[in-house]
Amino acid sequence: MGKPTGFLEYPREETIERKPLQRLKDWKEYTKKQPEDMLKRQGARCMDCGTPFCHIGIEINGAAAGCPINNLIPEWNDLVYRGKWKEALDRLMKTNNFPEFTGRVCPAPCEGSCTVELAGPAVTIKNIEKAIIDKGFENGWIQPRIPERRTGKKVAIVGSGPAGLAAADQLNQAGHSVTVYERADKAGGLLTYGIPNMKLDKDVVERRIKLLRQEGIDFILNTEVGKDVTSEELKIQYDSIILCTGAQKQRDLTLQGREADGVHFAMNYLTQATKRLLNIEVSEPLIDAEGKNVIVIGGGDTGADCVATALRQKCKSVVQFGKHPKLPDVRSDANMWPEQPNIFTMDYAYEEATAQYGHDPREYSVQTKKIVSDHNGRLKELHTIQMKRTSDDAGNMVFEEIPGSEKIWPADLVFIAIGFEGTELPVLKEFGVEVKHNKVDAEHGDYRTNVDGVFAAGDSRRGQSLIVWAIQEGRDCARQVDLSLMGSTILP
Ligand SMILES: Cc1cc2nc3c(=O)[nH]c(=O)nc-3n(C[C@H](O)[C@H](O)[C@H](O)COP(=O)(O)OP(=O)(O)OC[C@H]3O[C@@H](n4cnc5c(N)ncnc54)[C@H](O)[C@@H]3O)c2cc1C
Ligand code: SF4
16 A cells, blocks of 8 residues: 555645636646656555445446546555556556546546545545656657457447547457547547547647557548448448447527527537637637627536636636536535535636636526527527525425526527437437437447447447546447457457
């Protein structure tokens, strides 16, 4: 273990970030490189407890508890404490194909399950993970691993998000010839077009794609399966196919005035902002927040990313409406360890808005009643009412309007960020794949669809989730595909 008394001697040291007003001037990552002595102290806080809940990776009440890819956290915490970075990297790469992504943007359910959290704040596991992989790249320890033998089997993967990339990496290392089809102009799925650059630098994504290409994986971009190439063509060319098409079908508002000019889906805005940053031509009309009153409808992380993006485009004001009340500062009795804590936090976007305008942009328990536009059809204002959350006789959550709490908000731009309905259906229909609740109907751990030789993994099977779950499914599905192709498997 790290240092037997480390958790008693050292406090938790939070991620060091760039100053909010400073970082609003650019699109670079908002976190700084963490000093090595600080990371070693954090490694020393790990208790190497008998049952390390941090890596159990199960779901409790619909949320992850512990690391879904079962990262060997106590082992690399100890190695970092002892300065053995290369060995720590070897351990980390055993379970995680892309720690440079999770180390930056994973919500770290591992930390919510850390045993130290029972008596105080958890070990900063995510920061240690990021430092190990960043050091691996800096020191040239990460080199292309070209498979020594090829099996002659061919696998097509549809979609290049973290699920598709993890499956491709595993299957390529097992010796199969892997081709990834992606309809976008760049690979990466939501890692590229979704998560903003200030959370995950696109050079970091591009570096990994380059490495995967060097290792032998073929990427075919700007190609939509089901349209530019048919499912029949793929079935003829490949021995197996994995659908990793994500769950990007956005939930819409059915509200009076929804058609107003100036109301956009959050994802269209975020994708366009990244394209503009990367100097990629944008064919759709420009969405720019400069000098505008911006309202984000939806209290989740996608909404927070819209807030941070609008701030960097120098909006005049920004507000984010959430349907639910403010979260408690400490865990409730219904949200006990080792579950992921469901508590109030200050995400990067909220720190930035507070620094810029002197107050948190979040408005809680708000219901939008209607959208009003001017005589040109141009968005003018939103009408809202405050809601009270209670429960009915059967214990179900219900929301009631509070009479007299109506409010009018001036608005020039509105972003709809109220979640995702599920995966896009046309491509699944083309394959003849069965769908349940807007997701591919395939079991976790098995991944086979009803169509012979066609598997599914990631958000397309699970619904909109997390990068770490997408990696878990991509890895696990690759194992099943290898097994079906070879009769036995060498993959973990
Ligand atoms: C704005 C936003 C921010 C997020 N932030 C975080 C975060 O901070 N941390 C976190 O852990 N998770 C975050 N998530 C969730 C996370 O990004 C997803 O859970 C994850 O990317 C899912 O991976 P995936 O590979 O299953 O699908 P995706 O990443 O959605 O990739 C699917 C890919 O399939 C392609 N595709 C679809 N259909 C076809 C077709 N017919 N032919 C060819 N290609 C096709 C798509 O273009 C896309 O590139 C965020 C999500 C959003 C929307
Ligand atoms: S992948 Fe996420 S849950 Fe797993 S160790 Fe890293 S930060 Fe924690």
